[in-house]
Amino acid sequence: MALQSMTGFARREGTSGRCRWAWELRSVNGKGLDARLRLPPGLERLETDARKRIADRFTRGNLQVGLSVSFDESRVEAVVNQNALATVLALRNQLAGVIDPAPLRLDTLLGIRGIVEFKEAEESEEALATLDADIIAGLDAALGDLAEMRKQEGRALGEILLGHVATIEALTVAVERDPSRSPQEIAAKLSAQLALLLDGAAGLDRDRLHAEAALIATRADLREEIDRLKAHVAAARDLIAKGGPVGRKLDFLAQEFNRESNTICSKSNAAAVTAAGIELKVVIDQFREQVQNLE
Template sequence: LRDLAGLAKRLQEQFGVAPATADGLLSLRGVLDIPETTETEEARAALDSAILSALEVALGGLEQARQGEGAALRSLLSGHIDAIEALTVRAEADPSREPTVIRERIAEQLRLLMDASANLDASRLHMEAAFLATKADIREEIDRLRTHVASGRVLLAGGGAIGRKLDFLAQEFNRESNTLCSKSNAAAVTAIGLELKAVVDQFREQVQNLE
């Protein structure tokens, strides 16, 4: 380009032609020609192969990370189920559930009811006694909690996409723990029910992170 500018200047001085412009010099063939590069099929194939290989490695790492997180989450959920089972066992074994203790508690409640209502007839008394006996019996809740614990362990051991099933199971756990608290007339069992609700809430929160 410098040589062309010098030549143009000499031509201008010698023949009196108009001075050359930068645009004109740059438009001359060969001044800014960039040599063409040719990409062989082998080079292109090698590049494609390298890209695919890198992609496979990245996806493989992502899958391993996902599986690792899933395994850790399943282990955590399994621990929650163990805690639910332990609390269920405690509720079942609580001394307040002894038949003699339940009878004494119902008798005391009936005495209080009779003292409050002097005109309480026998049929009403029988109805109240039956209601109190039903409310004091938490065997169904205990049995259902045990069944749900077993179902949860089967789901976690089976693998696959189990998020929705475990979410439904969490709802069942929550329902039974609520019923346990509402039916119990013993402070110890009520406390167990509240502790159970806290564990179920943790279980349900973790389930939201599972596929």
């Protein structure tokens, strides 16, 4: 399964009968899945189905989903107010001996307010069902386009992340191989420091000093940190290769990378190791920043 970025854009448009519709989707980073739908009045009935289809496709990201519709031509129908017409006809009969009994003309009836109303014709249930199906099919296509764009960006992010992981591994190896970590080098430095202390204070307990020096040397050893960094490097590569929604797991690994680099800097007894630890922190920050874009 491929990695997916959380950023992307997609647009799909089409027609259904005399209706023209268009979906526009935008996706950005988010801790979870937050879909905000903007549907035209009268099409709110599509929201539940639309949300389900979005959730079936994605697990993370803030999505802005908008639908616009327009009709190529309006269909108008005349609606006769039967009660008003009956009232007018009854009044005409009542006044038959008073006014001209000539038949009522259509233009006369149309001029009487409330007799005939003109409004846009309503779609049949069959036409509405077809419209809904066409619009939802358009949403499915737009979601597919968005998913493909997120995958393309995810592949690019994967290459960037693998580059950062390779740099972390190289810096870890540099720390591991630094001459200052050899037992002989550590012993030499401690011996020199002990010699300075003992020359200046003859009353100090030599055995106690040597025991403390041994403890300091043990605490200064970076073997555990190096081993954990190597394990995290392997885990990161496995997750990137596995793909799918692994953004949270990689973010956790970034925190672990940072923890080990901090410890290396605090334990360091050589400028080269400190410099490598600082460089590790920089690369790890870059790694974590890119991970924030992954689903």
